[in-house]
Amino acid sequence: MTVYNFSAGPAVLPKPVLEKAQAELVNYQGSEMSVMEMSHRSSLYDQIIKDAEQLLRELMAIPDNYKVLFLQGGASLQFSMIPLNLAVGKKALYVNTGAWAKKAISAAKAVAGVDVEVIASSEDQNFTYIPEITKEMIDQDAAYVHITTNETIGGIAFQTIPDVGDVPIVADMSSNILANDYNVEDFGLIYAGAQKNIGPSGVTVVIIREDLLNEEPIFSPMLDFAVQAANDSLYNTPPTYAIYIAKLVFEWLKELGGTQEILKQDRDKAQLLYDAIDASQLFKSPVNQADRSITNIPFITGDEALDKKFNQEALAQGFQNLKGHRSVGGMRASLYNAFPKEGVEALVAFMKKFEEENGER
Amino acid sequence: MTVYNFSAGPAVLPKPVLEKAQAELVNYQGSEMSVMEMSHRSSLYDQIIKDAEQLLRELMAIPDNYKVLFLQGGASLQFSMIPLNLAVGKKALYVNTGAWAKKAISAAKAVAGVDVEVIASSEDQNFTYIPEITKEMIDQDAAYVHITTNETIGGIAFQTIPDVGDVPIVADMSSNILANDYNVEDFGLIYAGAQKNIGPSGVTVVIIREDLLNEEPIFSPMLDFAVQAANDSLYNTPPTYAIYIAKLVFEWLKELGGTQEILKQDRDKAQLLYDAIDASQLFKSPVNQADRSITNIPFITGDEALDKKFNQEALAQGFQNLKGHRSVGGMRASLYNAFPKEGVEALVAFMKKFEEENGER
Numbered sequence: 001m002t003v004y005n006f007s008a009g010p011a012v013l014p015k016p017v018l019e020k021a022q023a024e025l026v027n028y029q030g031s032e033m034s035v036m037e038m039s040h041r042s043s044l045y046d047q048i049i050k051d052a053e054q055l056l057r058e059l060m061a062i063p064d065n066y067k068v069l070f071l072q073g074g075a076s077l078q079f080s081m082i083p084l085n086l087a088v089g090k091k092a093l094y095v096n097t098g099a100w101a102k103k104a105i106s107a108a109k110a111v112a113g114v115d116v117e118v119i120a121s122s123e124d125q126n127f128t129y130i131p132e133i134t135k136e137m138i139d140q141d142a143a144y145v146h147i148t149t150n151e152t153i154g155g156i157a158f159q160t161i162p163d164v165g166d167v168p169i170v171a172d173m174s175s176n177i178l179a180n181d182y183n184v185e186d187f188g189l190i191y192a193g194a195q196k197n198i199g200p201s202g203v204t205v206v207i208i209r210e211d212l213l214n215e216e217p218i219f220s221p222m223l224d225f226a227v228q229a230a231n232d233s234l235y236n237t238p239p240t241y242a243i244y245i246a247k248l249v250f251e252w253l254k255e256l257g258g259t260q261e262i263l264k265q266d267r268d269k270a271q272l273l274y275d276a277i278d279a280s281q282l283f284k285s286p287v288n289q290a291d292r293s294i295t296n297i298p299f300i301t302g303d304e305a306l307d308k309k310f311n312q313e314a315l316a317q318g319f320q321n322l323k324g325h326r327s328v329g330g331m332r333a334s335l336y337n338a339f340p341k342e343g344v345e346a347l348v349a350f351m352k353k354f355e356e357e358n359g360e361r
Numbered sequence: 362m363t364v365y366n367f368s369a370g371p372a373v374l375p376k377p378v379l380e381k382a383q384a385e386l387v388n389y390q391g392s393e394m395s396v397m398e399m400s401h402r403s404s405l406y407d408q409i410i411k412d413a414e415q416l417l418r419e420l421m422a423i424p425d426n427y428k429v430l431f432l433q434g435g436a437s438l439q440f441s442m443i444p445l446n447l448a449v450g451k452k453a454l455y456v457n458t459g460a461w462a463k464k465a466i467s468a469a470k471a472v473a474g475v476d477v478e479v480i481a482s483s484e485d486q487n488f489t490y491i492p493e494i495t496k497e498m499i500d501q502d503a504a505y506v507h508i509t510t511n512e513t514i515g516g517i518a519f520q521t522i523p524d525v526g527d528v529p530i531v532a533d534m535s536s537n538i539l540a541n542d543y544n545v546e547d548f549g550l551i552y553a554g555a556q557k558n559i560g561p562s563g564v565t566v567v568i569i570r571e572d573l574l575n576e577e578p579i580f581s582p583m584l585d586f587a588v589q590a591a592n593d594s595l596y597n598t599p600p601t602y603a604i605y606i607a608k609l610v611f612e613w614l615k616e617l618g619g620t621q622e623i624l625k626q627d628r629d630k631a632q633l634l635y636d637a638i639d640a641s642q643l644f645k646s647p648v649n650q651a652d653r654s655i656t657n658i659p660f661i662t663g664d665e666a667l668d669k670k671f672n673q674e675a676l677a678q679g680f681q682n683l684k685g686h687r688s689v690g691g692m693r694a695s696l697y698n699a700f701p702k703e704g705v706e707a708l709v710a711f712m713k714k715f716e717e718e719n720g721e722r
Contacts (some may be wrong), residue, residue, distance in 0.1 A: 003393035007400040010601055015387070018395050022386040026379045032364035034379050036561040036606065039368040039682055072433035072563065073583055076597035080581035110580045195598055200397040202433065202563040202600025207486035219471045220441035237556055239563025239600060240371055245397065247483075264500055318393075321400055 004343035006297060006333045008152050010173070010195040016340040017248040035244045040237050048244050049233065055250035059259050060177075062184050062207055062302040067229040069206040070243050074193040075100070075174045077223075078204060082170055082189065085214045085225045087143035088113040093167070096121035097130060098151035100172060101329060108146070109359035119145070126328075127154040129288035133162035144168045144188055150176035150293050152196070153325045155286075155332065161186045168212060176295050177205070178259055179337055196295070197336050201245035202239045226269050239249035253337065262337050268296035269344045271337045276348040282306075282355040286328060300330030305331050307331065308356055317350060365704035368682035369513050369657060370536070371556040375699040378609040396516050396605045399591045401598050409605050410594065412722075414466055416611035420620050423545050424569060428590040430567040431604050435460070436535045438584075439565060440468035443531055443550065446575045446586045448504035449474040454528070454623070456481035457489060458514035460688060461533060468505070480506070487689075488502040488515040490649035494523035505529045511537035512556075514686045516693065518654040522547045524719050529573060537656050539620055540627050540698055549573050554621075560607035563600045589625070616699065623698050630696045630705045631655035637709040643667075643716040645690060661691030668692065669716055678711060 005012045028035050029163060031044055038045040053068045062068060071077075083092055087108070088108075094105045096118050108116045119129035119138070137192040138145060145164045148310075150157040160170060161182055168188020177192040182224065184190065189208045195201035208225055218224035227235055253262060274292065277283050283299045301307050307330045311323045324330040366373045389396050392405055399406040414429045423429060432438075444453055448469070453465045457479050469477045480499070481492035499506060506525045511518040513536040521541055522530060529549020534541075538553040544549065550569045556562035569586055589598055623710055635653065638644050644660045648652065662668050668691045672684045675692075685693040694708060705711035 001393075005394055005398055007398070007403075009396060010401060010598065012398050013395060018387045018397075022383055024387060025383040026376070032362075033366055034374060036379075037366055037368070037371055037373050039371060042563065071688060072435070072438075072600075074433070074597045077433075077581065077583040080583065099666045110578075113405055113578065126589070193598060195601075200600075200602045201401065201472075201598040202603055217471075219473065220438065220468060222438040222441065236372065236435045237554065237562040239433075239561070239603065240556075242563055242600065313398070320394070339584070346675070 001318045002346070003318045003320055004340070004346060005320045006168060006339070008196070008332065008334040009193070010201050011197070011334055011336050011337045013245070014249060014252045017245065017252050021245060021249055036241045038240065040234060040240050045240060048247055049238070052243050052247035052250060055247060055254060056205070058144070059250060059253055060207070062185055065210050066184060067213070069208065069209050069225070069228050070233040070238055071204045071206055072202065072239055074149040074201070074204055075172055075191060076103065078191045078206065079104045080111060081223050081225070082146070082191070083108040083114040084218055084223060085110040086170070086189070086212060089109070089144040091115040091117060091139055091141065093117050093119045093145040095119060095131065095133060095144045095145070095147045096123055097148050097156060098127035098154035099325075100151055100153070100174070101148040102248060104146055104148065105171060127151060127156065128286055129289040130156050130158055133164065134162055136166045137163050138167050138169060140165055142167050144170040146170045146172070146316075148172045149180065149182070150295055150336070152296050153327060155293045155296045155328070156288070156291040157295070168209065173174060176293070178253065179263060179295050181260070194242060194246055196334070199249050200242045203242040203246060218221075265349065266294050266335065266337060267343070269339065269341050270297060270357070272341070272344045272348055273297055273335070274332060275349055280351065280355055282358065283351060286330070295336055296332060296334050298324050298328050298330060298332040300324070300328075302331065306358065309358070312355065314350060319347060319350065362679045363707070364679045364681055365701070365707060366681045369557070369693065369695040370554070371562050372695055372697050374448065374560070374606070374700045375610060375613045378606065378613050382606060382611055386666060397602045399601065401595060406601060408600070408705050409608055413608035413611060414610060416615060417566070420611060420614055421568070422546055426571050427545060428571060428574070429503055430569065430589050430597055431584070431594040432565045432567055433563065433600055435562070435565055436533055436552060437464065439533070439552045439567065440465045441472060442586070443507070443552070444469040444472040444475045445579055445584060447531070447550070448472070449468060451504040452478060452500055452502065454478050454480045454499065454503045454506045456480060456492065456494060456506070456508045457484055458509050458517060459483075459488035459515035460686075461512055461514070461535070462509040465507055465509065465533060482669050488512060489519065489647055491517055491519055491652040494525065496524055497527050499525045501526055501528060503528050504531060505531040507531045507533070509533045510543070511656055513657050513695070514688060515658040516654045516657045516689070517649070517652040518656070520652070522568050527590050529570065537654070539614065542621070542624060542626060555607055557695075560610050561603045564603040564607060567600050592686050611717050618717040623660070626702070627655050627696065627698060630700065630702050631658060632697070633702070633705045633709055634694060637712055641712065641716055644712060644718065645693075656697055657693060659685050659689050659691060659693045661689075662687070665690065667719065670719070674715065675711060680708060680711065
């Protein structure tokens, strides 16, 4: 049976990447060592982590005045590290667009000395839209404005990055990094857990404009952006194998034609599914059309029992991890870069068949 | 050329583990998914992390009143998390045995509200011995006594765990976990970066007695032992693939006969090298004989130029990562569980040949 993995993360990885990793797992390029066995200070590994950074710089067109860090702890640790490094004694502005934004807000409020203000929210409509942000809403003395560019659970995304004046935008880009046409220059700091569009879980990418690096040390060197930047992510042993897989993913993406090409493919895949939803009498998208995510696409029938039946039958057909998050219900298809178009086509065909069999409601 | 990897970490892994990981990298047990692609909330992955914990419990005979956590950030993040969780408003006692103990002490001092006291140190002799710890030295109101059971750089180890009364012992066991005959009951908390005796870098094992779990929340959920324990290490996405490799290593170790059997092998390997050093007129061990580590074995000629020559010739023969840490100089052989005895025999033979060729000094 062909398996299509719609997981929201950890998620499907490119097959050629997995096959390359498999081929060289025991013996990396004739070294007689696995990448997992290499000292992070060896010249062989140094080339891997440097290549990973360089490839990401190319793919995202990251300017020279930004540092690229490979850290640990996921977006969840960034929720605390960012206010701790950037906003103690200052105001930090947050946009509340869903489950992940809420976690970022809650963590920032728990950092002593940070004055957290939620400047906009779509909680009034269960996070089904992106609230409008205008420059007038922004206190220009704030340390930053935090946004979640794509809400993995709610399935909404910023289509453009708002103009907030000179205040740096800090963005949780975990679920649509390398699947957008944003400009890095429009952000002060971008962070992303790897386990959606980059690689295995256990590595977190942070892209930070150099002038935002803290001057005062943070109590823990591991939580200190300036320390991590000064050590090129090698303050301690980084998650070496996860970074190696990320490098292979970046190579795959570059070979494919880069971010513009994958974005075109991602949009095509998403359109296929949204068209099927819009044409259906049974399925509907719970989110505002203009704010639809292309990477995480929730859909519902409006009938919990029918959703459950769909999910059970889908699973039996090899559609894995389609069940929606409990806060939204229904189904959710995560269509990250490595998710094949054939999988969307198969899902759409299955949805049509299901609708025929289960009639109009 | 046969390569022997003496790296201090990330380090050599068991060949059967790498081969098994390779065989199932693209398709784990017929799931048509890589372990890297699995949702951490899927039943398939749940079995992997539960098995990893259960195997470690068996191998170390961990009592039921201890939690086993798989975290991120390495020992370096634990250096901050431990005082933050256990010692704010209290005294924390530290034993200074070398480079890693010093880092732990420095990080604890930077945590606000922790009264750090170094109760013993071997810095007077460049950390070549383990200082004696007696119960009389221990303030019984202290939150804990921190020791580094094995100093990866200095090459000294606690042969027995000191009696400190009712104060919990907190131990950095990164470089000799699963290579000792300590009793878990003698510790309040044990922590270890995985990249020596457990698996790839990027996962940190914490074994904590339940009564030591903090009651007051820590500002960051990711840094909060109680939160991590309440969520069985799944508060956020854990480093799933690294935990899977750790599980394979634990299976390998269990099949081999468990910790007692590997300890016997480790002692044999170390003895082979120490015997060669002791019999040599050229090489010597810089550390106190009674405190010798069996996992990290530094040795020197006393002549920097000769050390350099040895390292160059050794590297050319396939002995990788033998160069000693700059703070000790000379050579260092890290002989973790997965390091093969043949590698020690080959090194000893090479040392004899080198000594013959380079004469008595």
